[in-house]
Amino acid sequence: MNKKGGSYQKTKNIAKIEKKIKKLHRKLQNIRLNHIHQTTSKMVKAKPSRVVMEDLKVSNMMKNKHLAKAIANQGFYTFINQMNYKCEKYGIEFIQTPTFYPSSKTCSNCGTIKKDLKLSDRVYKCECGFTCDRDKNASYNLANYGLEKAS
Ligand SMILES: [Zn+2]
Structure with missing residues (x-):
């Protein structure tokens, strides 16, 4: 062939x-x-x-x-x-x-860093009581990035 x-x-x-x-x-x-x-x-x-x-x-x-x-x-x-x-x-x-x-691991409410956050954890739950969609939490952290020190 x-x-x-x-x-x-x-x-x-x-x-x-x-x-x-x-x-x-x-x-x-x-x-x-x-x-x-x-x-x-x-x-x-x-x-x-x-x-x-x-x-x-x-x-x-x-x-x-x-x-x-x-x-x-x-x-x-x-x-x-x-x-x-x-x-x-x-x-x-x-x-x-x-x-x-750590945009995903940081609590956008209290600032605690959750070291054991897995990729499969789609909802961020913090010990401070804050619960949020994982990506939304990360976007809050990014939005506030660098502003904490200024205020
Ligand atoms: Zn928190």
């Missing part, structure tokens, strides 16, 4: 399908980039006084085989860079927290 010296030769059909797949990948990439552009524009147009973003520890997450692809695909770096660029353009303060800032 399509064998030459033990190595396998592409048929015209395979080459055609490969071309189609490449085209689809480019299309997906464009959709993702468009989404990032639109989302970051929308956020900047809301005229926030400042934007605080996390360093997403991408290199750490890449070690997790299941997360690696999803994270690479979502283009977090592109998102952060776009946000940084647009904030600068519109005179909005852009802040990035240090890599190991």
